[in-house]
Amino acid sequence: MATSLNRRDWLKSNSLAALALGFSIPSMGMGNEEGMLRSFGMAQGLINLGSNENPYGISPKAKEALLAMVAESHRYQFNVASLSDFEKEIAKYYQVGADQIVATAGSGDALGKLARHFNKGSLVTATPTFATLPNTAKKIGTKVIEVPLTPDKVHDLPAMLRAIDNNTGLVYICNPANPSSTVLSTQALKDFCIEASKKAVIVIDEAYIDFLDDPESKSMISLIDKHPNVIVVRTFSKIHAMAGLRVGFVVGHPAIIRALDENYFTNSQINISNLAAAAALASLQDEAHRASCKQKNAAARSYTFNALKEMNIACVPSHTNFLFFPLGKYPGDFAKDMLAKNVILRSNSYPDGKWGRVSVGTLDEMKQFINILKADWQG
Ligand SMILES: Cc1ncc(COP(=O)(O)O)c(C=O)c1O
Structure with missing residues (x-):
């Protein structure tokens, strides 16, 4: 030093x-x-x-895949055979349809674009929380209603439900929460999503969910088929240790994913580098x-x-x-x-x-x- x-x-x-x-x-x-x-x-x-x-x-398997992909870096992703199924492979791993996934350059990219896409009506969010989505909403003039965490630093779901009204377009919940590090009970969050999604689109940011035991049983991805207004955002930046490679994705109902793809998410098939995509697919396989x-x-x-x-x-x-x-x-x-x-x-x-x-x-x-x-x- x-x-x-x-x-x-x-x-x-x-x-x-x-x-x-x-x-x-x-x-x-x-x-x-x-x-x-x-x-x-x-x-x-x-x-x-x-x-x-x-x-x-990153996983040694991801590193190997990334290095092997260097030889294909002159090609667009859709012209590389092993990457043509990128979103399908992610979908298969999370047991959803390929039409339910849209890939993004990290989840921050998704959060900013979601704030821009759902710009009609107010945003209900916790405070403090991860700021990308609320800050983007504020920047574009969306009214942001911030509901304080409970004294235990957990999202106050009853208060957030009360804050949703006919003007609410979007609700953002980070679970587990940043910066407070707390997690909501899976059942309480499911009940909230079911109720709140009758009035607004609910974005659940699961950046840290892989630090929980049995994360997939705690994910809100299971709600998406029956509750089309629920959207989940995931990232490869945390447990996969790929923050610099920039891979994230949105999971949602096919109708929402289609609408996102046609709007701010256009070209999602090429917004991630071949190297990052190859590393992400290999990392998924390295439990x-x-x-x-x-x-x-x-x-x-x-x-x-x-x-x-x-x-x-x-x-x-x-x-x-x-x-x-x-x-x-x-x-x-x-x-x-x-x-x-x-x-x-x-x-x-x-x-x-x-x-x-x-x-x-x-x-x-x-x-x-x-x-x-x-x-x-x-x-
Ligand atoms: C809650 C939460 N969501 C999303 C992100 C964005 O991460 P990335 O854009 O690297 O996926 C972070 C980064 O720290 C985060 O804490």
Whole structure:
């Protein structure tokens, strides 16, 4: 690592560069990856615990498929035999029809486009939540009704149901939730979707669902056939560790998928690179890699949860690859202060106080994080 003087100089020069790019280092906020410092500074020794990435890397099978696909990178996806069935293969894995899937360049791409597509009527969402869909809605002038999480940091489904009216076009629920890391009871969420989808389109963002046990039994994909207003968004960025490869998809009723495909999702068959598509298909077949990532995540998460508890920091019990914790009386800008100590994470102020969100990195990274935090914790 650079000496502390060099590191200070480096941080200073990069802070200026980042500001020139429109990033705000002090207040990165939470629940949104847009405009966020990502692997910024990794080479200089920063520990990046800010973007809920999977630190264990892509599946060896995905890597092999990706490298093999390099030879076909001069071709469009539809001219590569092994990729012509990309959406069909995804559909087969999730036991839906090929006409129920539309591929996107990461799920963030899907969330932004969904906000644009369903732009008639208001949006009902939680606060805080992952911000891509609500922020896009706000940008295009959609009225956004934000329903606070419960004191336990869970989506307040009864209050969200009450917030839906005849003008509501879209409802967004992130389950498991970002930044709060909580999960809803499967039955409660199903009941909500069934009821709410009588009035509006319900988008369930399942970016972190693979960190749960038996995720498919908890997915809302099972509702789609009977409840055509329910849409599920999934990503390969988290458990599949493919954040940089940009693959996500929307699962919905064929009528909705057709409408999306004809609108903002046009050309979905070529918006993912051949390399990313090949890696995604291979990754789906590597259950063992996913299980190993999940198990290592759970161990590092449990270590961090307990270490924070010993410091009297009571994290919300997490069902994801990040932890959400109250900052108590912390006097300054926590994310900024941690960045100065080589750790990228998030913090924000809410009506009930300041909160931090730290991604679960490797056990070694979490030990470093805890040691750095312990050095002069002021909460
Ligand atoms: C809840 C949630 N949804 C969607 C995304 C977008 O991820 P990607 O665009 O990489 O699929 C993220 C990223 O952190 C997220 O936390």
